[in-house]
Amino acid sequence: MRMLASAIALAIAAPASAQSLAIVHAEAWTMEGDTPVHDATILVDGSRILSVKAGGEVPAGVRTIDAQGKPVTPGLVNGATQIGLVEISGSDDTVDTASRDERNAGDDVSRALNGNSTLVSLARADGITRALVYPSPSRHAPFSGEPAFARLRDGVDILDVANVGVYAVIGGGAWDRLGSRAVQWSALRHALEEARRGMDDGDAGRKGKKGHGDGPPGGGRHAGAELIRGVLAGEVPLAVQTHRESDIRQAVALAEDFGIRVIVVGGAQAWRAADALAKAKVAVVLDPLVNLPFNFDQLGARQDNAALLVKAGVRVAVGQAGGAIHANYNAGMGLREGAGIAVANGLPYIEALRAVTVNPLAIWGRGGGALTPGADADLVVWDGDPLEPSTNAVSVIVEGREASTRSRQDLLAERYRDAR
Amino acid sequence: MRNRAGLAAVLTAVFALAAPAGAQRAAPLPWQEDPFPSRYQTPPPDDMLLRGATILDGAGGRIDGGDVLIRGGKIAAVGKGLANPGVREVDAAGRWVTPGVIDVHSHDGTFVLPLTSIDREASDVSEVASPNSADTWIETAVNAQDMAFDRALSNGVTTIQILPGSTPIFAGHSVVVKPVRAPTVWGMKATGGVQGFKMACGENPKSWGADDDNEGPTSRQGVVTYMRQQFLNARRYKRAVEQARAGTGAMPPRDLKLEALAGILSGDIRVNVHCYRAGDIAAVLTIAREFGFRVGAIHHATEAYKIPGLLREAGTCAAVWADWWGFKLEAQDAVRAEAPLLERAGVCVMMHSDSPADGQRLNIAAAKAAAAGRRIGIDTPPETMIKWTTSNPAKLLGLDKRIGTIAPGYQADVVLWSGDPFSVYSRADLVLIDGAVAWDRARPPSRPVSDFELGRGGVEP
Numbered sequence: 001m002r003m004l005a006s007a008i009a010l011a012i013a014a015p016a017s018a019q020s021l022a023i024v025h026a027e028a029w030t031m032e033g034d035t036p037v038h039d040a041t042i043l044v045d046g047s048r049i050l051s052v053k054a055g056g057e058v059p060a061g062v063r064t065i066d067a068q069g070k071p072v073t074p075g076l077v078n079g080a081t082q083i084g085l086v087e088i089s090g091s092d093d094t095v096d097t098a099s100r101d102e103r104n105a106g107d108d109v110s111r112a113l114n115g116n117s118t119l120v121s122l123a124r125a126d127g128i129t130r131a132l133v134y135p136s137p138s139r140h141a142p143f144s145g146e147p148a149f150a151r152l153r154d155g156v157d158i159l160d161v162a163n164v165g166v167y168a169v170i171g172g173g174a175w176d177r178l179g180s181r182a183v184q185w186s187a188l189r190h191a192l193e194e195a196r197r198g199m200d201d202g203d204a205g206r207k208g209k210k211g212h213g214d215g216p217p218g219g220g221r222h223a224g225a226e227l228i229r230g231v232l233a234g235e236v237p238l239a240v241q242t243h244r245e246s247d248i249r250q251a252v253a254l255a256e257d258f259g260i261r262v263i264v265v266g267g268a269q270a271w272r273a274a275d276a277l278a279k280a281k282v283a284v285v286l287d288p289l290v291n292l293p294f295n296f297d298q299l300g301a302r303q304d305n306a307a308l309l310v311k312a313g314v315r316v317a318v319g320q321a322g323g324a325i326h327a328n329y330n331a332g333m334g335l336r337e338g339a340g341i342a343v344a345n346g347l348p349y350i351e352a353l354r355a356v357t358v359n360p361l362a363i364w365g366r367g368g369g370a371l372t373p374g375a376d377a378d379l380v381v382w383d384g385d386p387l388e389p390s391t392n393a394v395s396v397i398v399e400g401r402e403a404s405t406r407s408r409q410d411l412l413a414e415r416y417r418d419a420r
Numbered sequence: 421m422r423n424r425a426g427l428a429a430v431l432t433a434v435f436a437l438a439a440p441a442g443a444q445r446a447a448p449l450p451w452q453e454d455p456f457p458s459r460y461q462t463p464p465p466d467d468m469l470l471r472g473a474t475i476l477d478g479a480g481g482r483i484d485g486g487d488v489l490i491r492g493g494k495i496a497a498v499g500k501g502l503a504n505p506g507v508r509e510v511d512a513a514g515r516w517v518t519p520g521v522i523d524v525h526s527h528d529g530t531f532v533l534p535l536t537s538i539d540r541e542a543s544d545v546s547e548v549a550s551p552n553s554a555d556t557w558i559e560t561a562v563n564a565q566d567m568a569f570d571r572a573l574s575n576g577v578t579t580i581q582i583l584p585g586s587t588p589i590f591a592g593h594s595v596v597v598k599p600v601r602a603p604t605v606w607g608m609k610a611t612g613g614v615q616g617f618k619m620a621c622g623e624n625p626k627s628w629g630a631d632d633d634n635e636g637p638t639s640r641q642g643v644v645t646y647m648r649q650q651f652l653n654a655r656r657y658k659r660a661v662e663q664a665r666a667g668t669g670a671m672p673p674r675d676l677k678l679e680a681l682a683g684i685l686s687g688d689i690r691v692n693v694h695c696y697r698a699g700d701i702a703a704v705l706t707i708a709r710e711f712g713f714r715v716g717a718i719h720h721a722t723e724a725y726k727i728p729g730l731l732r733e734a735g736t737c738a739a740v741w742a743d744w745w746g747f748k749l750e751a752q753d754a755v756r757a758e759a760p761l762l763e764r765a766g767v768c769v770m771m772h773s774d775s776p777a778d779g780q781r782l783n784i785a786a787a788k789a790a791a792a793g794r795r796i797g798i799d800t801p802p803e804t805m806i807k808w809t810t811s812n813p814a815k816l817l818g819l820d821k822r823i824g825t826i827a828p829g830y831q832a833d834v835v836l837w838s839g840d841p842f843s844v845y846s847r848a849d850l851v852l853i854d855g856a857v858a859w860d861r862a863r864p865p866s867r868p869v870s871d872f873e874l875g876r877g878g879v880e881p
Contacts, residue, residue, distance in 0.1 A: 087746075088746060088747065088748060088749055088752070089746075089747045089748075090747055090748035090749070091748070091749060118746060119746065173537075244878070245878055269878055272878065272881075289777060290777070291571055291777075291780075292533045292567065292568060292571060292776055292777060293533055293534040294533055294534060294535065295534045295535060295536075296534050296536070298534065299534065299873075299876055299878045299879050300876075300878040300879040300880075326743065326744045326745070326746075326747050329743065329744070329745055329746045329747060330743045333743055333788060334743075337781075337784065337844060340844030340845065341844060343844075343845060344844060344845045344846070344847060387844060388787070388843060388844055388845075389784050389787050389788045389791065389844055390787040390788070390790065390791045390842055390843070391791065392791050392794060392795055409745070409754070409755045409756055409757070409792070410792075410795055410796065412753055412755050413725070413755040413756075413757040413758075413761060413792065413793075413795075413796050414796050416725050416726050416761065417761065417796055417797070417798070419725065419726060419727070419728055419729075419761075419765065420728060420729055420765050420766075
């Protein structure tokens with residue numbers, strides 16, 4: 001009875017004040033222009049942004065957060081991470097990153113996502129509201145499986161969209177899989193050709209390209225061979241995690257030969273092929289922190305990689321695919337630090353913000369991520385510059401709701417705060 | 421090379437001349453000798469006056485709009501409105517000056533990127549034939565061409581302690597280097613500090629021992645027992661050597677492992693222990709008390725924040741990360757706020773890297789730690805944070821009268837930052853080592869600095 005009564009009360013209240021949340025005195029980085037809206041009032045209506053206006057009024061009775069002139073950004077988006085699939089990387093029984101299935105190339109990571117993970121809550125506390133979660137190499141080289149977007153709302157269910165692309169890894173040192181990268185590229189091309197033959201044989205009914213943001217990115221296709229048809233149909237991108245210039249140029253050739261959308265992930269030497277990437281509209285998801293080559297493919301890794309690519313017209317997002325042992329553990333802080341380092345190395349500030357908000361969403365075909373009327377109400381109130389590691393996220397709002405920003409680390413630190 | 425050999429000859433001559441004075445003292449005990457002497461040569465000085473900077477002196481002091489005079493490789497004066505005795509003057513207004521960053525936990529030169537299959541088969545990070553590798557000297561493995569040294573230098577690092585890895589329980593001797601270009605590690609080796617040594621407890625040594633192919637204990641209790649037994653043996657050995665020196669017994673045959681452990685017991689060699697859990701740290705500190713030596717620092721020290729009193733009372737420092745956590749079971753309880761928590765509890769704390777990537781940004785690690793402290797109501801000012809990357813690590817290395825602080829008489833290991841050293845946007849504009857410019861951002865080298873990177877396709881534009 002009480003539930004029913006409050007439902008009626010809500011229904012009555014709704015027309016008078018549809019906004020469920022307001023943020024006032026914000027330095028609002030909407031991602032629309034290159035500069036922030038000062039003293040902005042951001043109104044949130046349910047799970048959507050209603051308006052962003054300088055000095056805007058707040059309707060009576062709406063819960064209000066005072067940003068005190070500090071930056072407010074869209075929720076940050078990690079362009080490549082494995083949070084939600086990993087708890088203790090050193091303990092296999094807590095890790096769900098890779099398929100060992102000999103029969104099927106598919107690995108739809110969305111079924112393994114764990115919103116209760118300590119890695120997820122820390123990333124959220126660091127201002128991440130969405131993350132592209134990718135699988136590790138499968139037994140069907142060069143394929144890994146199908147990444148998914150996670151939405152870091154409170155609770156166990158953090159799936160945003162499944163099957164947002166097909167993920168492959170190509171490079172040196174793959175002797176336990178296919179050996180020479182020549183064979184890896186051939187296998188990838190062979191799979192695409194096979195799929196195209198199948199489509200030409202009467203299954204080409206879904207060729208219509210979908211714009212960013214409307215409908216599920218995979219066009220409803222599922223993991224495995226079926227999703228490769230989605231790549232050919234232009235519904236989802238093919239992500240190739242690779243670093244060496246020769247491989248990056250192979251990726252560009254692949255995009256051109258098959259007329260498909262290709263994303264280079266990693267791309268330590270992408271700066272050497274910036275013009276070719278720009279011409280073929282191949283986007284790059286990279287970690288700007290990297291300036292040492294983990295293997296020979298990554299020789300020449302440099303922190304102005306992002307700046308050089310953006311200057312050439314390549315769309316860039318920040319992610320930490322294949323990063324150091326603790327990369328996933330810092331999916332939030334590492335992302336912000338990386339974007340900051342990119343700025344320190346010549347990337348314009350606004351481009352760095354785009355690389356951790358709208359760009360990863362656009363590159364992976366999901367779209368959105370700006371603070372504009374009608375957009376998803378994922379946003380973060382900061383106590384300083386979001387790209388400074390010395391800044392804390394004050395409020396993290398996911399789908400219009402204030403999410404928890406207390407990580408297990410905060411609770412432990414608090415418990416022992418007065419230990420002497 | 422000829423020049424170098426010539427200089428070495430001169431140095432030898434100087435030592436030979438100095439010998440009679442030194443002979444007044446008792447001959448050094450075996451563990452007091454350095455079998456691999458340094459060939460580092462102080463560079464010709466670049467005297468200069470840094471004018472109008474925000475100075476964090478590393479020891480807790482801050483001067484806004486201050487000057488630093490550097491002459492003859494040393495800090496000559498620090499203050500406001502210093503007179504220029506006729507040296508190059510650098511306008512440092514809006515910029516910050518700190519001591520050079522000191523990283524006490526590096527594997528540079530042994531964990532050399534790019535890794536190849538040989539590293540996976542047989543790594544130089546540690547000697548793992550036995551859980552007791554106390555006789556090893558990591559410098560004999562260091563590849564001076566590791567480009568990580570160049571990355572560190574250009575990010576304001578002026579001193580690096582290279583430790584052997586944490587697989588053996590007694591992992592061996594460390595070496596302290598300056599990230600300067602030299603054909604061998606001995607051209608980089610810093611002198612004047614206390615000889616360092618590495619030990620390990622917890623998951624790493626026990627999981628190595630648990631493998632059928634390997635020698636060594638397989639549990640935490642086994643690791644602790646192993647430590648005690650080796651120290652008992654070393655105590656016996658040390659006594660025998662001392663008695664032989666006093667003429668009351670026969671000199672035992674030299675044993676390089678026992679010599680190293682005897683050096684620890686006598687306080688001539690300073691121990692750095694890799695430990696995560698509070699119980700592991702407490703056990704190691706208890707062993708140190710039992711055998712009468714002081715542990716220099718617990719490294720990683722993930723749960724030190726739970727037992728700060730034990731470290732404080734033992735006079736043991738903690739070398740910590742801001743954001744390495746969770747990747748193994750014993751790292752589950754890591755907190756980003758550990759440094760401010762330990763600082764507040766009166767423990768000597770410092771940031772450390774364990775990684776050629778993170779070693780480039782120890783001040784940023786400090787910034788993360790301080791921000792996490794703010795989340796639980798602990799504010800740490802910049803003049804305190806800088807201690808975590810300068811004077812506190814200098815103390816651990818026994819170099820705190822020489823480096824890690826900007827004060828008259830100190831070696832001029834100094835960084836001029838483009839801005840706040842805790843900002844991700846700040847760059848090291850000038851890095852001085854021993855009062856000479858080792859890195860100048862305005863004049864970047866036109867070619868890769870390491871031999872390794874030179875002339876490789878894919879590296880140069």
